[in-house]
Amino acid sequence: MKLRKYFAIRFLIWALTIWLGVSIVVFLVRIMPSDPIETMINRLNNVSGGSTMPESKIAAQREMFRVQFGLVGTLWQQYWESMRNLLTFNFGPSFSSYPTEVSFLIGRAMPYTIGLLLGTSLISWVLGNAIGLFVGLNPRKWYSKTLETVSMCVYPTPYFIMALILLILFCYLNSFFPLTADLPNYFSFTPYYFKKLFNSFFLPASSMIVLGCGWWIISMKSLSNSTSEEDFVHYARLKGLKNRTISYSYVFKNCILSQVTALALQLGGIFCGAMMVEVMFGIPGIGGLLQMAVVQSDYNLMLSIITISIVAVATATLIVDLIYPLLDPRIRYS
């Protein structure tokens, strides 16, 4: 019964978190001093080539957009309306590329973001933890010290610095790779497509992997280092166990737990991390879409992407909290 109560409370917190997060975002947009409808009407009328519409038609257009984007009624009605739409993933049309549906835009961008960030997160997790474990177990060797110093210098630098350096080295000085990603519009199983894909994604992926590794090396190193000083590891050593057994069954298994948690949390947050890499390298993913939405004040698109990322982060936290006691017998549901 204790278990059921724990699950219920955890789900309640999950729902409340999403609700509060989305509410903050919705209110933030409503209280800001710029009108998205006016921006859009101006843009539409500019696009239609100088022929000015009569005032009455513009008024009718304004009214139509207000209804369509849920901007009628009191603040309170608007709030409930948009909360219901956002949480049922019924996002409506996009402002900037009207009348395309927001869900279509997101669906088109999603594979790039998920592919790039999921892949790089997993690769850097495996690589970084392997190196970190190795460094933590042989802390006195010169190569360990070098690796640690390098990762100490790599980790705190913001992502765009790394991206800029790579762009300078491989795109400006030597043109190995294109400056911005250029991908064919449609997916196809041809060597041409895959060559383009590789060219566009090599630099962003490698920069993400290097930066990601920095953190995993530092954290894994300090974890494995402190674990290998523990009494039970000393005992194992005195018992004459093989070095490999000690490092695998005694140190590695104890350290990897918290790293799994951290990985899950990071995977939940990939939509936030996507922005910088996609803008710097011109990849048509979610992050690039979000930046476009922000620049063109496309509130529907912006709200939808932020809602998705809030739901993703909250869900990742929930999953970690529920699974963790299964992985680590020392922790009980309480």
Next chain:
Amino acid sequence: MLKRIDIFMCTWRAFGVRFKIGLLIVSMFFIFGFIVTVFCPIDTAELSNYMKNMKSSSEHLLGTNAVGQDIFWQLLMSIKNSLIIGVLTATFATLLALLVGISSGFIGGKTERVVMFLCDTIIVIPMLPILIMIASLLKGRASIYIISLILIFFNWPGPARQTRSLTLSIREREFINTALFSGESKLKIIVCEIMPHIIPWAMANIINTILVAIAAESSMAVLGLSSASLNTLGTMIYQARQYQALLLGNWNWIGAPVVAMMVMFIGLFFTFTGYNEYISRKRGL
């Protein structure tokens, strides 16, 4: 007799090499940002003060950029503004975290649960997209203070959680009970008994938050969403990218802020980890 300077030297020796290197780098940045800029002869935001795209010379240490600004002075002003954002955010976010964390940890009960729930929610909201959204809604009118205010909002919940758990563990110790039974007021216990244990941790948190805040602001700026009239390291990089400094071959323009930022972050991170090392050694962990 032990003089004050001896005590200082003893403490100084107890710190590791990493901390010393980090502190040296960070204090260099503070000197450059706050003392050297006092002697700045020009308004760095003004355009076309000099010839465009000049090479380095004794007059212009790093040359000039494509809109006729002196890169050296612009860099120093950027460092100053970035540091102001970092320090403001770090100080106030940490103070708020201490206030909330200690009081909720000490009082407990329903207040604690509500406050911690609020913290959890804010932690879950992704910072960068919302920061960018606010910046775009303000349409480039954001000043240093508004940017700092927004950063403070996102940076207090994490430390508040940690302060709370620290307070909870301290509250269980014997000397707090002794103080309670000997009739000390709660305020005095918080200030005199609990605070001294939390201050070292708070210092470390301030250093870390400076790093996080500067990184967040400059990420925003590089995307072109910070204030256009403000010189920070991020806006400098954005400007250099907008004017294609690389294609012009003006390496100083983009290189200077990139290198400065890298060195600054490494310095801050070394100070942070070195200081943490010192604390944990002092506690005998």
